[in-house]
Amino acid sequence: MLFNSSLFLFVFLPIVLGLFYWLLWRNSFRLAIAALTACSLFFYGFWNPAYLPLLLISIVCNYAIGRSLYLQPSRILLSLGIAFNLSLIAYFKYAHFMVSIANEVTGNSWVMHQILLPLGISFFTFQQITWLVDVNKGGSERPRFIDYVLFVSFFPQLIAGPIVHHQEMMPQFKRLQSQNDTLGTSGASGQPGIFSANFIAGNISVGLTILCIGLFKKVIIADSLALYASPIFQAAELGITLTSYEAWLGALAYSLQLYFDFSGYSDMAIGIARLFGITLPMNFNSPYKSRSIIEFWRRWHMTLSRFLRDYLYIPLGGSRTGSSQRYRNLAITMVLGGLWHGAGWTFVVWGALHGTFLIINQCWRARTNDKDERHMASTLGRRLCGHLTKLAAQALTLICIVCAWVVFRAVDIDAAIAQLASMAGLNGIALPVQLASLLQGNPWLISFADISFGKLFVNELIPPLTAISWIAGSVCIVLFMPNTQQIMHRFTPVLEPVSPASGISRHIQWSPSWPWFLVIQLMSLYTLLHLSRVSEFLYFQF
Structure with a gap:
């Protein structure tokens, strides 16, 4: 169910x-x-x-x-x-x-019955x-x-x-x-007590709103992105050589699918619990807005990160020991965290990758402390440089995350390496024929970049411009829109304090009003019309 x-x-x-x-x-x-x-x-x-x-x-x-x-x-x-x-x-x-590991090491062929x-x-x-x-x-x-x-x-x-x-x-x-x-009090006559109508109405209105937002994320956005991600990863599994465009399209589509799938589930869990008057802890806090891998793990699957920190990393010694032991503790924690997601070498490598990213991030922070950053800012004297630095940090963090998700999603290490090689352009840079007209006026660029045009092997399943539109729209929501907790922050949606969004998006705040009622109703109606394509949440596999 x-x-x-x-x-x-x-x-x-x-x-x-x-x-x-x-x-x-x-x-x-x-x-x-x-x-x-x-x-x-x-x-x-x-x-x-x-x-x-x-x-x-x-x-x-x-x-x-x-x-x-x-x-x-x-x-x-x-x-x-x-x-x-x-x-x-x-x-x-x-x-x-x-x-399977024992068979590889010993050369045996032990067979184990299927375990549910x-x-x-x-x-x-x-x-x-x-x-x-x-x-x-x-x-x-x-x-x-x-x-x-x-x-x-x-x-x-x-x-x-x-x-x-x-x-x-x-x-x-x-x-x-x-x-x-x-x-609610029950008198001697046995009449039922009166439970607070405001209490019930408040919980139901807030809970249903969060539930509807999460349902929209899952059914409309995540399941639509799956239509573009799955065929490409399946092709890589079959050994088909991907073009750079196909490889990046699949990687970005899956990264966004997983984002909205998990974010949608977290919202639905929070909303359903709130219907019963229970507030759950925050589990998802706009992780793709992170400017470092350290920040990413403070925002992604927050309760798992808390568990790994409190019950694994700190007991191992945490950061109380020397640098080498601290980095060892980080690596062990992340490898085991990757293995927690699934029994396979892809999950081990994914955890090891994030462990490596975290160690590099820690080393970088140790070499560039806040004092150095303030000195750099005062020396340059330009806010623009600061903004560009933040954008570069966010872009680098996202690239690392997306590349790691390829390993996470791939059926095996060979398929992951093949797709990452295509993303790096080792199989040439190719674009779909639908985009050829955009570059026809610049043949020098096409020649210099060795760009070719050809039909996608999944051209009938993945219209290129449609896929790009879905990905671009999803990226805008991820990077520029407030998350559900920020939209609902005035009504204590989660146990932790929630700061409102900044900039223009800070004005997007839910209230029990008719305009918001109509918006949520339209989202719900559109979502319910698409319930026929029910699909499992990705995190149910872990």
């Missing part, structure tokens, strides 16, 4: 939301929590009932370990709990990969590891079992995050109970 399916939007979500608020209105908070928990488990089991027992076993075991840690902290028990969680991921996600990968196992496992560590440190209260089950299985963030901490979620449910106890 996908968030962008009619079954979820028009059947499951209205029923669960109506049941939840009806029970609150009846002054039955515990029943409301129990119902929400049961519906979340149903949501998970709907994909495949075989997934559900594993989730329940993981929850029961982690709760039992966490309860023991709450009574008596123990490094040994904590290590066993972490090992239990990692063993689940190792078996279901990496067993085939490890067997449980949905969201990386997310709910990491979430429970954070709870065990926090409990052992004394930083988390012992919850009731039903509350813990809801913490792990809360359906808006169960499948693909964000990875939340226990202390971020459960206090909100307690405040919700306090709100219900204060505003």
Whole structure:
């Protein structure tokens, strides 16, 4: 049951939301929590009932370990709990990969039976590891079992995050109970209490707005860009030599598809949770506006970055050790972060690439501190130079990100290398015939750059000018428009403080007004007309 399916939007979500608020209105908070928990488990089991027992076993075991840690902290028990969680991921996600490596090393031909990968196992496992560590440190209260089950299985963030901490979620449910106890009272006559209409209306209006924006990103933008990205990567997989134009078109289309797919899912998760009065942490903050790889990882999949920093990088020693060890810690963290996304050498190399980028970024920052930058600015005395420097930094960062995404998306290393070679122009610079007229007046440029014109091998599937239009429009949205949290910042869309956008885009701020109502309704209507092409979120694969 996908968030962008009619079954979820028009059947499951209205029923669960109506049941939840009806029970609150009846002054039955515990029943409301129990119902929400049961519906979340149903949501998970709907994909495949075989997934559900594993989730329940993981929850029961982690709760039992966490309860023991709450009574008596123990490094040994904590290590066993972490090992239990990692063993689940190792078996279901990496067993085939490890067997293939063993076959390559030993020359054997061991065959392993097909293993069904449980949905969201990386997310709910990491979430429970954070709870065990926090409990052992004394930083988390012992919850009731039903509350813990809801913490792990809360359906808006169960499948693909964000990875939340226990202390971020459960206090909100307690405040919700306090709100219900204060505003909803049941008299001796047994009449139902009155739950705050303003509270419900506020959450539903804000939640639906964020949900609709995320749905538009996924269905209209991300799924449209997939039409241009997928054929080109599939061609590279088949060994077809790509032209430079085709290679760059595929790389840019996939980079933008992944951006809007993940951004759309994050918005939908935040919006759906808000419908129930729950605010999730920010998970996506305009990462392609970053001017460095360090900044990119502070903006992209923020809760995963937080987990890797707090539970891997810092325990390894973080930046407290010498430079060489700090760079080693960075490399290890990013390689494991890449491997977290999938069992394959492409993910390992992608993580290693970002680890290398981060090390270079750290070295650069160490050599050019703020004092040097201020001196340079005062010496040059020109704002233009500062703006050009920022643009160059942003462009370089984007190029590194896009090239790394090629490795991330490719079926294997050979296909990635072939596509990157085409992007570098090693197979010649070729443009589609539709663009020939734009350069006909400058034959010197065509000759000097060795530009040829020819039809795309996927010409019928990818009209060049249409693809360029989609990519150009998406780039404008990514770089110049405020993100959803900035648009909604006056209504506390996420747990973290959100600064409004700067420049002209700062005027794009949502309010409960008729103009915004019409805009959201038109976006929703256009999106619903395209729900027939339902596709899975990319991050469901990880």
